[in-house]
Amino acid sequence: MLGALRTGRQGPVHRNSIHVYLATFILVVVTGLTLAGCSDSDEVEPLDGEVTLVEYHRALERARTCVEEAGFTPTGIQPEANGVLWTFGISDLTDDETEKAGEISDACIDKYAYEAEKGYFLANVPTGTERDELMSNVIECLESVGVSNVSPTDTREEITTKIVDTLPEYGPGLMCLEQGLALFPEVLYPSDE
């Protein structure tokens, strides 16, 4: 083909065919290089020491890309009500797609973001006066929605009991408890895990 190009003897139709072949070849090469670049970013970033917010977000972005490459449309990452963790969803799923999308999302997060998320969360578990302050905020929130008699030494189960016994629609109480998720890290990351 290159020999024919050099001699310049081919007619217009033949020349056009060569153009199409070469254009396709260039597209394939460019696409291949692009995909090769993507596969580099697919690698799980090794974490060394305390996980920063930047590293955590980078890991979540990788998980998002993984979901996107599986053919779904992830939302942007957004903060959760607990004030520490972030999350993303998947847009516009049909009922038939829900299960598959959930499996893909779980697998992508496990692969790319789980370790970073765990590291970041555990690095932000409050202790001492910070913990006392967070517990006070949770108790104040609960009182504002009508749940009283919560003690700073109450377990998560005890607080839950007081919420569901007091509020027929317990959502506002659970929202207050969610703000104190970092008070009970063993719920997300048990020590025997």
Place this chain on the structure above:
Amino acid sequence: MSVLVGRLIKIVRSAVVAAVSLLIVGAIVAPSQAAMDPNCSLNNTTPTDDNTRVYITSYVSCQTYMGYTAVEVRGKIQEKVGPVWTSRTSDKTRYSAGTTYLSVDSSFVCNGHGTDWWRGYNYGKTSDGGSTSKSGRSAQLTC
């Protein structure tokens, strides 16, 4: 030499035209995907229990009435059985004509299930018709 350069220019031009055509075709063929309006977010509370039942709340929260608002929220509770998340409740759904906060509570008897992982699975829709689905944070609970 100039002939070769001319042909190379034509080839590159053809490649650009082909690429643009592919992009246009892709944009036409690709199904429309619409997320919930960015004014709103979908979440659920981390599962918690009182040693008898596990509880979650699924909610769509919107920042202002100025943008699109929440019109539907659904939530259900899932338990991890082996490696598989299994739905323990069917969807509970709440609708609205349009509000900045729409929530629905779900609960399930976990007594007798021992120590297991639980989570909520949610769906939210905003008044522009966009929707988002999301699995919530999982928690290990002992009932």
